[in-house]
Amino acid sequence: PFEVLIVGGGPAGAAAAIYAARKGIRTGIAAERFGGQVLDTMAIENFISVSHTEGPKLAAQLEQHVKDYDVDIMNLQKAAKLIPASVEGGYHEVVLENGASLKGRTVILSTGARWRQMGVPGEDEYRNKGVAYCPHCDGPLFKGKRVAVIGGGNSGVEAAIDLAGIVAHVTLIEFDSQLRADAVLQRKLASLPNVRIITSALTTKVEGDGARVTSLSYKDRNQGTEHDVELEGIFVQIGLVPNTEWLKDAVALSPRGEIEIDARGETSQPGIFAAGDCTTVPYKQIVIACGAGSTAALSAFDYLIRLPAA
Ligand code: FAD
Numbered sequence: 001p002f003e004v005l006i007v008g009g010g011p012a013g014a015a016a017a018i019y020a021a022r023k024g025i026r027t028g029i030a031a032e033r034f035g036g037q038v039l040d041t042m043a044i045e046n047f048i049s050v051s052h053t054e055g056p057k058l059a060a061q062l063e064q065h066v067k068d069y070d071v072d073i074m075n076l077q078k079a080a081k082l083i084p085a086s087v088e089g090g091y092h093e094v095v096l097e098n099g100a101s102l103k104g105r106t107v108i109l110s111t112g113a114r115w116r117q118m119g120v121p122g123e124d125e126y127r128n129k130g131v132a133y134c135p136h137c138d139g140p141l142f143k144g145k146r147v148a149v150i151g152g153g154n155s156g157v158e159a160a161i162d163l164a165g166i167v168a169h170v171t172l173i174e175f176d177s178q179l180r181a182d183a184v185l186q187r188k189l190a191s192l193p194n195v196r197i198i199t200s201a202l203t204t205k206v207e208g209d210g211a212r213v214t215s216l217s218y219k220d221r222n223q224g225t226e227h228d229v230e231l232e233g234i235f236v237q238i239g240l241v242p243n244t245e246w247l248k249d250a251v252a253l254s255p256r257g258e259i260e261i262d263a264r265g266e267t268s269q270p271g272i273f274a275a276g277d278c279t280t281v282p283y284k285q286i287v288i289a290c291g292a293g294s295t296a297a298l299s300a301f302d303y304l305i306r307l308p309a310a
Helices: 011-021 036-040 055-067 135-142 154-164 183-190 286-306
Strands: 002-007 027-031 071-075 079-083 092-096 101-109 113-115 146-150 169-173 195-198 201-208 213-220 226-230 233-236 240-242 272-274
Touching: 002 011, 002 092, 002 286, 011 027, 011 036, 011 055, 011 071, 011 101, 011 286, 027 101, 036 055, 055 071, 101 286, 135 154, 135 233, 146 154, 154 169, 154 183, 169 213, 183 195, 201 226, 213 233, 272 286
Parallel strands: 002 027, 002 101, 027 071, 101 272, 146 169, 146 233, 169 195
Antiparallel strands: 079 092, 092 101, 113 240, 201 213, 213 226
């Protein structure tokens, strides 16, 4: 059994593992895919103190840093169920999909999230070649270019406002007949000169020249007509889904399925902590996930040293 058992091997889990191991306590980390979303990223230019890196390179460095310490890394292990300890200070149990089970006196949940995709032809082919999901990450790569934002909820409209200050032109595409973002955001968006809003539009395909995105097609749901928009970038903002389906009965989740945590990273269950994109943390970024993982590990250590001596 572990003193700290971490589930999830992205930036949050890696940071938690390093902070826990540096306290000299028995630490294990189980991950479906070590590296997490970072593996799917190309250019990373906002990991502070590293001007530029690439996802697979950063993922390898995260793993190497964890390996500098005595941490049990269990890669390619998917957790299926969490059974919280029945008594305070007892062991929590994590049941893996393969039937095996792991125990930890504290558990840190860092299973991250995934962007909801449009599911149209060209989206996969041009991911990181014009199709993007994170305006904070990739917005500056499209300076002076034309982009579309797919989705007129709060995140889509926020992204459009953010991007309008960087790129040449933004086309916002919403499936519904009206935007769903807060009125104040909609007013702000409507005041911007380089934004066009298209509602009742179903995105149908992404096209490119093999190397980069060149256009987007949508269908006008009222007229039934097809239209093309020439552009260089497409930001998909139709939802970020936390990987917490397996935790429904174990810890309190927000209405959006995010693990509810306090300022110390503790969940509704004593001794179970969480960090990164799977939680209610307001911004989902690598540097933020690293900070949150460190917080969760320090809180887990704090919890352990307060348990009565056995
Ligand atoms: P994740 O990175 O999602 O890691 C989750 C981990 O949990 C993975 O190891 C996963 O396999 C594992 N896991 C999930 N479910 C289970 C389970 N049931 N059992 C076991 N393991 C499980 N951020 C930036 O700061 N800068 C950028 O430039 C940037 N670009 C991005 C580009 C793209 C295309 C994407 C998708 C994201 C980008 N982000 C960027 C966001 C950033 O990647 C995330 O904020 C960050 O990776 C979150 O870290 P995390 O550890 O919370 O979760």
